Amino acid sequence: MESGDMGHSKDPAVFSIQHFCLHDGPGVRSIVFFKGCPLRCSWCQNPESWRTAPELAFKAHLCIDCKTCVNACPQQAISAPGHRDLQKCGQCFTCVENCPSGALVCFGKYYTVEDVAEALRPEFPYFENTGGGVTFSGGEPTLFPSFITGLSNRLHKEGIHTAMETCGYFDPETDTRFLSDMDLVLFDIKLFDEPAHLRFCGKSNTYIKKNLTRLAGMAFAGTGPDIWPRLPLIPSITDTTENLTGWAQFLDSIGIHYLTLVPYHNLGGSKRQWLNLPPAPEFSALTDERLGDAAKLLEQHGISCFAPGEEDWVQIDFKTASGNRKVT
């Protein structure tokens, strides 16, 4: 069932559509989480977003041991709740349908553009009254360029603001016109050093830097979406002086002088258990002090720092300035 991590062009699986989100773009937003991601960041808190195909998860703490799943499975792949023979499992998710307690869940469901648009429609009035909209996230939405174009156009027809959160890892040589269909791109950057990026995120960051440069250029030329970088602060990994300095100089060189800092919290653990994945490596939580230090360092390089949801969106004006924005 599962195809490769890149170049998947048919309808994507969506693992969640969340409403009333206030930290991923302006106003009240709905986030569409696409399934599938080219990166495997060690600190990732959404491991259900990694694979493109829908997958089964087992929340042991909800299981009432009724064995409905054992009896429901047409392949007899389940010997006891939580014990599934992966060889026998045909990914039909009959067990999920029959599980009364919600212990068995399926992350991911295939959607058409129309499905997603309909699921979002009731939220439109809230977008209108708060200057909000829809954010595509994941996973990695750029895995599904034609879908993104279709959905974005569909939403634009109704006057809905669209944003995309991307890890930036996509082939810069391929057709990236779909990016122009966004109003705003939230561009996640992690490690500046390439070997470190490869080590902690599983892929090189060459594409990421290229794409960021290109998107910034498009934004300033008025031919692309607004762009806003975000950096997760992982203690001793991404909040090091070298890493922050590296990114600060890079951002400065492409004319971007603002950045959202996303503080790391070690909260994704239970999801890995549900998916039967090995536990995430331990990183210590980010203290207020380290967050302050990181912000201070970046500000020294002329980069204004923001907390998620507290960005000064109205300050972006690529048409009139070169991306220099007021420091608040």
Next chain:
Amino acid sequence: MNASLAQAAVHQQEENQFFKQFPSLTTPSMRITAIREELLSTRYSICLERPTLLEKFKKSRQGRQAKSAHPLIRRAMAIAYILSHRTPKIYDNELIVGNMTSKRVAGNYYPEGGSINILEDLFRLGKRQIPIYLTPREKFQLAGIGIKTSLTSVGGKTLLRPGRFSHFLDFFRAKRYFITEEAGIAHQVGNYGDVVHNGLVRADMKAKQSLDERKIKDGTPLSPDQESFFKSVRIVIEGIRQMAANLADTAEKKAGQPGISDERRQELLTSAAACRHVPYHPARSFLEGLQSCWLVHVAMNLEDFEQGMSFGRLDQILYFLYSRERESGQLSPEKGAEIMASFQLKTCETMPLYSERIDQYFSGNAVAQGITVGGTDAEGNDVTNELSGLILDAFAQIRTREPALHVRVHKNTPSWFLEKAVETLQLGCGKPSFFGDAAVVRALETAGMTTEHARDYAVIGCVEMASQGRTYNSSDACLFNLPICLELSLNEGRRFLGWNPVRRRFGAVTPPVTQMKSFDDVVSAFRAQVNDSVSEMVKVISWLENTYRISRPTPINSIVTEGCLDKGKDVTWGGGFYDLTSIQVAGLADAGDSLYAIKKLVFEEKRMSLSALVDILKNNFSGQEALRQELVNKFPHYGNGNPEVDRMTQLAADVYSDAITSHKNTRGGKYVPGIYSMTCHIGFGRKTGALPNGRLAGMRLSNGLSPIDGLDRCGPTAVLRSAASLDSHKWTNCCALNMKFDKKIVAGKTGRNALTGIFRTYFDQGGMQVQANVLDAEMLREARRDPSAHPSLVVRVSGYCAYFNDLQPDVQDEIIERTAHGIG
């Protein structure tokens, strides 16, 4: 491309120039901080002055005379005696004077009803969850008063009679309903506009004229009852004047004491002058306006009892006085806010007396002295003004459990005001609550009010409704358990729970489930049970109404309720221009979701017979956990924006509303429904058996218009959408939709913009009422200790939001820490 961002900018600000100029109105002065600290550090107590004075009155010469007088006069003399003999107290720093009890913070004891339940806690008053402190001597005195007066309380007089004893017992075993009217009626928004602008002298002269001319307004000659009514009005007005004069004396005496600063002396003399003038005469200043309202409010509290006595639309009532002084430069906005804060702090002097048993039903220690701000005039034009904002800012200075604040929202409500209201909400005190003018006005019109009068609505207590100053609404007469009616309808009128060897029927006779062939049959049986339950309840309330007329009429309330002086009738006799009795419901979503489950499981999917389902319910899902889990987790529930299941909640609401509105009270007024439950959903829940929606026996029921805790899985916008989709035009006594937010999510400008926007959308879509809790770390800790405490609490976990209960315990701990430390 940046259109939407620009739009966001437009939504951000449209600031009121005034509040831009005076940003410090939310900062308390030293005086306000001092009064607040004093109130917060005072231990709760019980004031026994009122019952003691009542006893004294009975033994006095006047009291002996009163025994042979008309009941209205007898009551008026007793009230006037209390008012004129109570100890006047003026506390340090305060700008608005007039003590609510003889102690700094205490509950008044009302021997007529409503207070006796506190005797249940007599031997552990100091050890209650909300401790009350009395000296041993006072406890002894309290026991004496309680024992002596229990038989003569309204409840005792009404129900300790042959044939009514089981109804008396119902107060201790409330299952189908809980009749709050037994405690008193209170719950009023008087005509404070009239009090402030015309003074009580207008009513006094009107009464005098009717007595002199021996006829009422329409020319009909006075009956003996009417003559007594007008006399009772004049007697209580004299009592109020005496109370005010006593306060003025005290203020003057204090002003004359050595060691008082010149500034404070001046303030005391101002207060003395105010109390010599208002409320009898029209107020001359903003301060006098508030002083006038306060004195009448105190009098009304002492006349009936404390619940839900509200002030109405103070921003409208006082604006004339405020703006006149502002324009002439006599009053600065800071001073105005300080006076307003001092006024609001006065409302913290009182509390209700509930035993812990009763506290299950009405937890929170609130009496809800409501102030309503914003809204429209009679023509529908926006009348939000500077004072509307100043009232909210004054509350931001004090952040106390009283008063209750209510914000009216309509399509032309200015953004600055809605934003200010949300900012006040962000303080975390759960105030203000928000009301949608369109839906409320429509529901008041349903009850027969003119559009103009409906548009002049103000909130009584927490959410109840009145066209201010013209309505006598026994707005919290009774709370009603809707799901138990469904239980009864599935068991031929008998409960699932409890020891019932003689198979005593508890409700109406409805057919056995084996004879119910369709979903409609179930609905008919449910309707029959609701009707039966409502009729039974109405019968008891009628008995109480008859007792009230004789032993507990309320002449002061009648003065501030339009219609009474024209008709020459006390409000308890039907004098009010609009007369209503309101019944509130608990467990609406439980009833709706249960109806849906029956429909789907039994009649559509035909997975089991109705009798098989009922057997499972009788056994409280024992051995059927998988089915129960499925009903809870896999069946849709109200509050998720699913029209199919929301329709069942509408059906439940309609069955209930139709039953209520088919009755009239003994004053000739209408019965109207309200959709809120105080905390009765907990008390009722204990008495209610398992329900088809998977709720186990004894668990609490859903509250007000809210979805079942924890089953609103699609976030706050879906809850608002479901609530707004219901037809509320019959809910004349309004509804309560409770929401909870993590302080982290809705903090700051981002949160303000979001809440403002979703509330506005809710009201655009026809929403009637919403109130929100912005939860802090302590509440999260509570949720951690007891997962059922805040089951639908959404918290922010790094990039996404999650239900707190869905998180692993260690994660919960971390979130708690995070919230406490306020890390982004």
